[in-house]
Amino acid sequence: MRFLIFAVVVLAPAGCGPSSLAADGAKSAGGVAKARNDIVDTSVRGGASLKAAIVLDNESSGETPDGYTFHTHPAKVEKVYLPAAPGESWAITVSDPLKIEIGQTTDEKTSDGTVQHVVRVMSRAIGDGTVRFERHEGTDPAIAETRTINFMAH
Numbered sequence: 001m002r003f004l005i006f007a008v009v010v011l012a013p014a015g016c017g018p019s020s021l022a023a024d025g026a027k028s029a030g031g032v033a034k035a036r037n038d039i040v041d042t043s044v045r046g047g048a049s050l051k052a053a054i055v056l057d058n059e060s061s062g063e064t065p066d067g068y069t070f071h072t073h074p075a076k077v078e079k080v081y082l083p084a085a086p087g088e089s090w091a092i093t094v095s096d097p098l099k100i101e102i103g104q105t106t107d108e109k110t111s112d113g114t115v116q117h118v119v120r121v122m123s124r125a126i127g128d129g130t131v132r133f134e135r136h137e138g139t140d141p142a143i144a145e146t147r148t149i150n151f152m153a154h
Contacts, residue, residue: 121149128151
């Protein structure tokens, strides 16, 4: 038993010096970047829709659909894109304010000229949460549309 512990103590520092960590990190960083670029194979079933979801997660390319899930991490700001029309408003309900924070909301024009309501949402802690968006038309208290967006902070 003493020999095993001694061997671990002696061998561990030899392979984990600062220079070897830096070299390993540089090697793996290139591999990770390549792996992230190759992760979505659009030739397989569902690959194209996954690729579209990743684009939606990263830029304004359409409305965020009901049931969409952001895979995120604490302190990263995600953008939820909702339709915007004159006289309409969106009520926002957060499942857990300790995990999810609503930031700035703006109306932004897209490249095709349509206007979208953009809500910035930040996960504050690791865990899952939801944000419920309720669209109201004018002064009518009835809910015209509901979208529930999920956030999984890893």
